[in-house]
Amino acid sequence: MSQTANDPNRKSWITVPADSDFPIQNIPFGVFLTRDDVITIGTRIGNTAIDLGALHQLGYFRDIPLTDDIFLQDTLNDFISDGKKTWRLVRNCIASLFDKNNQELQNNAEHRKIVLFDLDEIEMQLPVQIGDYTDFYSSKEHATNVGSMFRDPNNALLPNWLHVPVGYHGRSSTIVPSGIPIHRPMGQTLPQDSETPVFGPSKLVDFELEMAFITTDANQLGEPIPVDEAEDYIFGMVLFNDWSARDIQKWEYVPLGPFLAKNFASSISPWIVTLDALEPFRVESPKQEPTPLEYLQYSGKKSFDIHLEVDLTSENNPPQTISKSNFKYLYWNMSQQLAHHTVNGCKVNSGDMMGSGTISGTTKDSYGSMLELTWKGENPIELSDGSKRKFIEDGDTITLRGYCKNKDVRIGFGEVSNKLLPTFNSKKRK
């Protein structure tokens, strides 16, 4: 891995606040609307957004084979299709251009004015058009907690769980970026001790602390991706909140899985952090016992040490951290997930997104959902003003954050933060 962009000693001529998620070693990719109402692809250093479309037009990527309009698009899909070699050339070029020892752009005030934006001048968009979205269920602790609550604490994991990276298809159309408020969903639920369902607002709206990875075109129809090649087809990762309505889920999900309980909304952080930027933070995944089938056996370190936090902010209370977890807890890693997903020949395209499933740790303060943190509401969370939360209430904002850190560098994901609104007012219908 000769990624010059990862040089921990490099400093940028752009100011980077202490503990920023976005030092010059990060170079994430996103899509934003500029102050001139133009959509462009960009990156970020510190609190400065950088317009890659404009940089390209000004000739700064002249040594890289790129189509003229590759960054003048409203999604990253085509750039991601260009493949890992191109991503690396672009990332290294950006690292060099913003290195404090590089005068080229640093000393060109006219160009700087065109390509640099303060964060409050831009509006982050969904970074990719997500063709297909899959959600896995890869935290052993989460699956065990759910199994203990709803089935049998002594036999919490289902028979397939230790053999299959269980996953299911989700809805792409309702994935939104950080900042977009979400309406409490209406739906059917079965009241306790009743045999007939009722209709109304969900009473048990929950978050799920997840991460997700974005793929490039990986295969043709019918063709499996070997587990040790899987990372070649992963562009990067985002934070992911898989909003859930537990009461709707409980009534609808047998036998075909969650549907309306999930597809009212899911939200992601807008900057995609590349696997290359995460390279210094590789760690072993948990030991797998029993040994999985051969197509799931991998070599090397395929997980990443990513600290995760969840804040709940209510209208009367300041942000309160309600969970601290870590991506490395996941039992099944991304390479196994992608190998499993394609072992039957399922086609994977540029811009597809695959969620990790709720990431819970072993301790009670590391659980990745209200369902687990309050144990079905039995142990409510107390907020600063003394009010309590079993699940999420109207007006609450849920914020997920994630970052990697070693002695040299901190690489972060920023946040995905969304407010829960009351149910949609149907009178607004056109």
Add this chain to the structure above:
Amino acid sequence: MSQTANDPNRKSWITVPADSDFPIQNIPFGVFLTRDDVITIGTRIGNTAIDLGALHQLGYFRDIPLTDDIFLQDTLNDFISDGKKTWRLVRNCIASLFDKNNQELQNNAEHRKIVLFDLDEIEMQLPVQIGDYTDFYSSKEHATNVGSMFRDPNNALLPNWLHVPVGYHGRSSTIVPSGIPIHRPMGQTLPQDSETPVFGPSKLVDFELEMAFITTDANQLGEPIPVDEAEDYIFGMVLFNDWSARDIQKWEYVPLGPFLAKNFASSISPWIVTLDALEPFRVESPKQEPTPLEYLQYSGKKSFDIHLEVDLTSENNPPQTISKSNFKYLYWNMSQQLAHHTVNGCKVNSGDMMGSGTISGTTKDSYGSMLELTWKGENPIELSDGSKRKFIEDGDTITLRGYCKNKDVRIGFGEVSNKLLPTFNSKKRK
């Protein structure tokens, strides 16, 4: 409904063979590659394909507000986004132009040469870019059969089934048009009396006789579509084969639903037949007992009388019809499905596809899958040469056909026909 295009007395100057699915009253929409290797949007009368892109360039749609390139695209998504009023104007215009009493194009040999193609000169493509694909489970007979086989014949339907139009998300990336061969999927299965899974080719590959509808942009995020408005957002229907691997499904599907057992491939007929064309064939849906919740209560006839047939063709045997069913058997209709899908605010876009679920009737010869037709393989189907089928074997072709017919007119869907190939040869990997 003043759809002049539905006039049963109209004849076209294009020859239409007796019992054709595509009289001038049909006017389906599709996408094809022409003899000149150009992708265009088209329609079909009899066995003649009509290039709508060329027709528009020649000015034949001059009285309809359409963008210049609306038919010069590789999907119907933008045209579908134009909405029902535009679809009707275009359909009526085509009906008039190809009416035998209309001389305009009929007498213009030069134009006819540009816009008309024999079927063997074109190659049908997937008609839409499918953003999200949902599959329902709306046949009471199918759900009862499956429940009887795998659970309890005396209590076959799950408690939610009569209240919820059960559905789940599927994979868009592997939906292919008729004609594309499909590889037998590899995967994990649990052998009988074993506690550990094995890896290998699925031994129980099945078809599912379904239909699917294609939507237009229907709502904003958060906004439900009322059941009695739902049809305004349905462009049309296709035949749909939801290929399934029963052994993979059985091992993987608890608790989050089918995944690799379904997403190796699904196939659709390439011509989308509009709801307008199906108007003369409206029928009542089955009576629903208990009465569903209010948001699922509709008025009028919301189902259609569509005859369905399944042929199995093996390498040593001619086509053999193995099932005859009807779309009208479905317990939950499309309006209920779309109202349910959006009652939580789930966003529906142009080009989304929603499958009906396997359409089985009450008699054994009307079941919509091998699983049911052979009752888990207990009663194999005998082919002409004496060989037997419990499930689908390599080299078998499955063909679904569908049509409506009354004394005046026959409106059909053509077919979706795909051959099952052996497992993918991984040595072919690039």
